[in-house]
Structures are given as C-alpha cells and as structure tokens.
Amino acid sequence: MSFCVNCGVRLAPSERQCPLCDVFVNNPLSPWTEPAERPYPKRVETIIKKNVDAKFTVIIISISLIIPAIIPMLTDLFITGGITWSRYVLGALFCLFVFIPLPLMFKRPNKYLFWLLDTLSIAGYVFLIYSSSNSRGWYFSLALPIIVSVALGVLITMIITGSSISSLKKAAAISAIIGLVSVSIDLVINFYLNSASPVHWSVFVVSPLLVFSLIFHVIDRKVKLKEELRKRLFY
Template sequence: MSYCVNCGVELDADLQKCPLCHTPVINPSELKKMERPSSYPHEKGQVEVVKRKDLGILLSVVLGAAAVSCALLNLLVFTNSMWSLLIIGICIILFVLAVPAVIYTKLPIYLSLLFDGIAVGGYLYMITYLTPSAEWFWLLALPITALVTLLVEIFTFLLRTFPISFITTTLYFFAEIAILCVGIELLIDKFLLKPMGLSWSAVVLTACSIIVIALITLLSKRRLRDEVRRRLHF
C-alpha cells in the first residue's frame, strides 16, 4: 500500500499521478536512476599557464629597458655621478638569478650559483666607480664574495650528495656560519692592517661548535635521534 507524498491520500498500485493533487507517483527504487542537477558546472575553467619562454622574454625586456633608461638619464640629464651603475648592476643580478628559473632551467645548479657570485662581484666592482679607491673591493669585498660563493657551493653539494634531514641541514648550516664569520674577521683584520686574530668571531665559533657537536652526537646515537624527532615533531 502506498500513499501520496504530497497530500497523503491512499494510492492504487497502477496510478501514475495522485487523483487528488496530481503529484507524480515515483517508485523509491527508481530515485537512484534519476539524475540530480549539479550545483557546480561540469567543465573546469583554467587560466592559461604563462610559458617560461614568454616570461623570460618579458623579464629580459623589462630589466634591459630599466638599465638602458637609467644609463641614458645618467649620461644626458643627471651627470653629477655614475649613479646608474647601481641600477644596472641590480638589473644584471636579477637577470642572472632569473636565468635558471625562467630562461634556461637545465643550467646545472653549481654553475648557476657560480654565476650568481660573479654577478654580485661585478656589482660590487661597479660601486668602486663611485668611491675614491677600489682597494676595499680587491682586499675585502671580492674575497668575502668568493668565500660566500664557495660555502654556498659546498652547502649545496652536501645537501645533494648525502641524505637530507632537518638535523643534517642544521649541522651544515651552523658549521658554515662559523667558517664564514671567522673568514670575515680575518679578512677585515688584513684589510685594516691589524694583527690577524679572533675576537667577536670566536664567540660565534664557540656557539656554533657546541651546536655542531650536539648535532653530531644526535646523528651518532640512533635512539637519542629518534627520541628528539618524536618530541620536536620533525
């Protein structure tokens, strides 16, 4: 025995509509076969992805136009100093940084990092045209840039060669921070013609050494390492 879902009147088995309110009679077993209209469109819209080549062309044009415009302004209008070298150097650095990302993605990472260091060194050399002497560049800026580039290359090599984890990455980081600070202080002492020795970098070296020794201990003791990972959730 069935009843109308609208008015509740008793229905015969062969009726297609309710005789009282004319509501269609639907068999519950056929509800699954009925298609329900979706609240969302069936077709997914998607913005067309910008090609790397087009993005590289756009970036090159923008940086090139900025460099050329500043150079012309420097030569024709604001001729008091060679300030445009600062803008041109920044444009060169941004272009070199963008090469492996949008222009030539197959460039080896070590070569890319080397080019980055060369670009930064070139930018610092351009600044020498705005300073009375270039001695600071050859004795201080260039060696520090070379040291940073070398340390970044070594850091990248370690991450790509050995198993990566939070502990090992932190170990490499603090070890290189110590080397960098010691190298910077020694280079500053040499530039200032002072006796080469450690002062402020000794504090950094001590702190980093403690951290490095602790991390090496964690890596050598598996049970301790696993316990620290569980407690710190990494």
C-alpha cells in the same frame, strides 16, 4: 544520524558506507535511501595543471628589468651628459637578471654553473663600484676575499644538501660552515684594518654554531633520541 561501528566516524545521511574504512552502514532505525543530492560529486574531477611557459616568464621579467634600466640611464644622460651614477643601477639590474630570469631559460639549470655565474656577477658589480670610487686597494684585499669566502661556503652547502646523508648531519655541517665563513670574513676584515687581534665578533657567531653542530651530530648518532625528535618535528 549514524556512526561507523568500526572507526566511529560520524556519517552523513547520504553515506551508505564509511568513507574511511568502507564498512557498510546498517541502522534499522534509519535505513539508507538514495539521496536526491549528494554533498559531493559522484566523480572526482581531475585538475590539469597548466604548463607555465618559461620563455614567456623570462620575457616578462626581462621587460620589467628593462624599464627601470632605461629611466635612470636617460635621466643620467640628460643631467650629466653621460653614464655616471646610472651604471650602478644597470649593474644591479644585470645581477638581478643573472639571479632570476637567466636560470628560467633552462629546463634543468646546472646549479653549479649558476653558482659560478652568480659569484662572477657579484664580483663584477663590486668591482664596478670599486673602479668608480676614489679609494684604492680595498677590492682585492677586502671585497674579493669576502666574496670568495662566502661563495665557497655556499658551494659546500650546495654539495652537502644534495648528498644522501641524514638531515641532522646536514644541519650539523651547515652550522659549522656558517661559523667558519664568519671567521674567515672576520679574519679578512682584521687583516685589511691591520688589527692586532685576528678575530673579534666572529667568536660570538662561531661558538654557538659549533655547539649546535655538535648537538646535531650527537643526536644523529642516538637512534632513540633521533626517532623521538622525528615524531615531534615531523621531518
């Protein structure tokens, strides 16, 4: 048994030099000899990562979505004689297709384009539910403003995460955005319900988030504290 005189690593009997610092082993009591078998191969085999065929993946996922779409539709046709409740299943599967398989069709999908498509598909699906329900007025005064508010929050978050600012500034901005989106949702709900108070539950959401946002911003300005956190959190 030998140890490296430079870094102290315990060396295997097959090692002629330290694998970490390349210092040669010189142990008079145990001179090195060529081993019959090494614990690892002499050459490093290169593992070639197979390219995944995106189109094939899209086909598989699309077929997986078609099957659960056909069964409810045929069941609805046989029972009710038309497309009634199965439209909700079809609409949900269409949204799922827009979310997952559709971006895979492109090598470099435009995230802002698919943000728009995702928002439109969700808004369209909720409108499908609205048009099939007996109640009126809640889509344009409640559902659509909430969808737009959340979509704008997601869009701003995408822009921030794609920017070159520091991680702590990103965390501060995203915390503030989540808080503001919660306030906007609360405002829309209370306006729809004709509530006397414009905000209720969002106060308990936005308050700690704004505090966290302020903390992240202060830490980012303190260089020494930021470096200490970087060492401990490995970011």
